[in-house]
Amino acid sequence: MTEEAILKGCLNNEASAQRELYNKYSAKMLAVCYRYAHNREDAEDMLQEGFIKVFSQVHTFENRGAFEGWIRRIMVHTCINILKKNKKFNESVDIIHATGVQVREDSVPAIVQAKQVVECIRLLPIGYRTVLNLYAVEGYSHREIATVLDIEESTSRSQYTRAKSMLEDILIRKRIIQKPKQDFEWLAAVSQR
Structure with missing residues (x-):
C-alpha cells in the first residue's frame, strides 16, 4: 500500500489503512517515545496515545512536508503532554557535578554507539x-x-x-x-x- 493510499484510507477511517500506517511507522515512533519515557512500557503507552491522535487528526495533515515528520511532531507533543500531565517534567536535579568525574584530555571517538x-x-x-x-x-x-x-x-x-x-x-x-x-x-x- 502506498503512503498516499494509506493516507486516503486513514481519512476514510479504514482499519486496514490504519494498521498499515501503524506497521510502517510504529518502530521509528517507539524510538522517539522511548527517548522521553521512563521505561519501555511508558514509551509504548505514549506510542499508543500518539497514534490515536494521529488517526483522529489525520484530516489536518496538509501535505506540507513529509507525512513521517508530521507523525513525529504529534508523537513528541504527545510525550510532552503526558509528562506534563503526570508532572514528571518538573523532576529536576541541581547538579554541581554530583558524579565527580574529571574530564580527560582524549578526544571523542569518531563513531559513538x-x-x-x-x-x-x-x-x-x-x-x-x-x-x-x-x-x-x-x-x-x-x-x-x-x-x-x-x-x-x-x-x-x-x-x-x-x-x-x-x-x-x-x-x-x-x-x-x-x-x-x-x-x-x-x-x-x-x-x-
Whole structure:
C-alpha cells in the first residue's frame, strides 16, 4: 500500500489503512517515545496515545512536508503532554557535578554507539532529558521549548547546559567517550531522523 493510499484510507477511517500506517511507522515512533519515557512500557503507552491522535487528526495533515515528520511532531507533543500531565517534567536535579568525574584530555571517538548514547540519555532526570531531546535531537529552539513546556527560555537554556554536562559525565564514566566535545553535533546522529 502506498503512503498516499494509506493516507486516503486513514481519512476514510479504514482499519486496514490504519494498521498499515501503524506497521510502517510504529518502530521509528517507539524510538522517539522511548527517548522521553521512563521505561519501555511508558514509551509504548505514549506510542499508543500518539497514534490515536494521529488517526483522529489525520484530516489536518496538509501535505506540507513529509507525512513521517508530521507523525513525529504529534508523537513528541504527545510525550510532552503526558509528562506534563503526570508532572514528571518538573523532576529536576541541581547538579554541581554530583558524579565527580574529571574530564580527560582524549578526544571523542569518531563513531559513538547510538544505542549506548540513547541509554545514557535515559539516565538523565526527565526535565534535562526532555530539553536535551527537543533541542539537540528534534531541533527546537529554546524559545520553542519554553513555549511547549510552559517554562522560561532561560530555564530551557540552563536545563540544556546541565543536561549536556551530566550526559558528558555519564558517557565518560561508562567509557563511551573519553573527553566531551564542546559542541554536541554528534548527538544528532543518535536521533535516527
